[in-house]
Amino acid sequence: MKLSPIKVIIIDDVGTYFNEQMLSIASANGNISFERYRKCDATLLKSLVANPRDILIMDIKGTVTKDIGKDGFDVTKHVFENTNTFLVITSAHKHHLRNQSNYGDYVIVDRLLTPLDFCNELDEIIDVYLKRKINFYKKLTYKLGKTLARKKIAAH
Numbered sequence: 254m255k256l257s258p259i260k261v262i263i264i265d266d267v268g269t270y271f272n273e274q275m276l277s278i279a280s281a282n283g284n285i286s287f288e289r290y291r292k293c294d295a296t297l298l299k300s301l302v303a304n305p306r307d308i309l310i311m312d313i314k315g316t317v318t319k320d321i322g323k324d325g326f327d328v329t330k331h332v333f334e335n336t337n338t339f340l341v342i343t344s345a346h347k348h349h350l351r352n353q354s355n356y357g358d359y360v361i362v363d364r365l366l367t368p369l370d371f372c373n374e375l376d377e378i379i380d381v382y383l384k385r386k387i388n389f390y391k392k393l394t395y396k397l398g399k400t401l402a403r404k405k406i407a408a409h
Contacts, residue, residue: 258286259379262301264325265312266291267345270364275371282372283379293328294318301328305336308382310361313344329357339382358385 263271268291276287288306290297298321301309309332313325322328329340343361359378366374 256284258284259308259382260286260288260306261308261310261375262288262290262306263310264290264293264297264316264328265310265343266315267312270312270343270345270366271310271371275366275368278368279372279375282375285375285379292316292318293321293325295321298328298331301332301338302335305332305338308339308341308378310341310343310378311357313342314346339378339385341378358382 263276265271271289276289279285280287293301293311293316295318309329311325311329316325317323317328322331325342325344329342332338333340339359340357341359341361342357343364345364359381361374361378363370
């Protein structure tokens with residue numbers, strides 16, 4: 254059985270954050286594929302919904318064209334409402350992240366990461382993502398089993 258890589262898309266306007274070296278090391282560390290963009294426009298937003306990635310890492314400020322919203326919170330809200338993508342928010346301006354946990358599943362508070370720090374942070378993100386995904390399937394299996402058991406009992 255071939256496992257497809259975890260698809261991570263990063264939208265951040267500053268090239269030094271989540272740079273090529275970090276992504277290369279993280280890719281070598283696991284079964285992960287990355288896409289990296291500096292801005293989210295209408296075309297990319299449509300793609301995020303039509304072709305959902307597993308994880309979206311979204312910088313809040315300076316990453317959105319004016320035609321789709323005022324900041325990254327507008328993008329994460331739209332993606333949240335239309336997909337099951339795991340949402341990670343971040344900002345160099347930490348005050349933007351206060352009381353904003355309702356806009357994402359995970360918050361990267363410190364963006365001044367070395368490649369090793371990024372790998373560790375990404376491991377934590379993926380761990381939380383996989384736990385939530387497993388819990389969803391556990392609940393689904395439980396509900397399906399319960400429904401089948403009721404039907405079987407009703408049939409007798």
